[in-house]
Amino acid sequence: MSKLKIFTRGFFKENAVFVLLLGLCPTLGTTTTAFNGLGMGLATTFVLVMSNIVVSLIKSFIPDKVRIPAFIVIIASFVTIVELTMQAYLPDMFDTLGLFIPLIVVNCLILGRAEAFASKNSFIDSTIDGFGMGIGFAMALTILGAVREVLGSGSIFDISIYNGDGMLVFVLAPGAFIALGYLIAILNKLNKSK
Template identity: 70%
Template sequence: MDQAKNFTKGFIRENPVFILMLGLCPALGTTTSAFNGMGMGLATMFVVIMSNIVVSLIKNFIPNKVRIPCYIVIIASFVTIVDLVMAGYMPALHEQLGLFIPLIVVNCFVLGRAEAFASKNTLISSIIDGSGMGLGFTLALTLLGAAREIFGSYALFGFQFIPADGMLVFILAPGAFIALGYLIALANKLNK
């Protein structure tokens, strides 16, 4: 398979959030600002790459019937690592993301990559796939966070460009759904 295509497919064409509609819970729950969205995206990307590596290395030893529980345990171990490292070195971000860090385990996008790609492909292409899809996920979360931050508090990455209170609704729950709805419409348009 063409590796460059393999890498870039997650950006727009098979973007996990905009096109496949996977991993929506963290995508909506953590993107109150561009920085939070990026933090969540990078944490998930680490888990995707590492679990893709391990799954593709041991794919021949896992009995077919118990493969899903095995994948979940592998993913859960890396999520625990991310959880503890973040709590130690980035306590503020960890506090913001809260419940959604342990919930990376049940992010269907991570399990989906392990099941649909890493369990069938070689180590190298699994790493490339994990990085590409992880970057696509990070991109989607950063974009969504940026859109919500721009309208919600007239700021981007904490830098305020209009000294006024923004449209609060974009920071609150309803704005997340609506902003994602319009971003998906835009991605569908770009995809054509």
């Protein structure tokens, strides 16, 4: 597989959120605004790239039987790094994302990529795969966050678009499910008409 293909397949064809339906908890839980979605997406991308790199580098030293716990420890270390860094430099975002920062550990996307890709491929390919998948994930979260922000509070990236009250339900929990459902439907439609 060419490097470009590895990089870009995470964007649409194998998008973690819209197609593979991985990592749904942070996707739904943190996307109240476009900024929050982007923040969560970037934090996840960092952990994904770093864990892919480390896993691909030390894959030959890990005994097959304990590889899953080993991957989890690697991922958890990077999540702790993100947690402490964000607490120090972006305290506001740390408060809004709250519980979902430590929960990056159990994002099935990261463990899935470590197991399915990084443990079988070279260091360079794994890095590219991490970036591609991570950017696809961040993109999906930002799009969902933007849609919910526009419909729910009438702004995008905190810039006001229209006056008056938005539909509050899109900021609350039910709107997350409904917005994501329609986004997937639109994407299905686009994929089929190609």
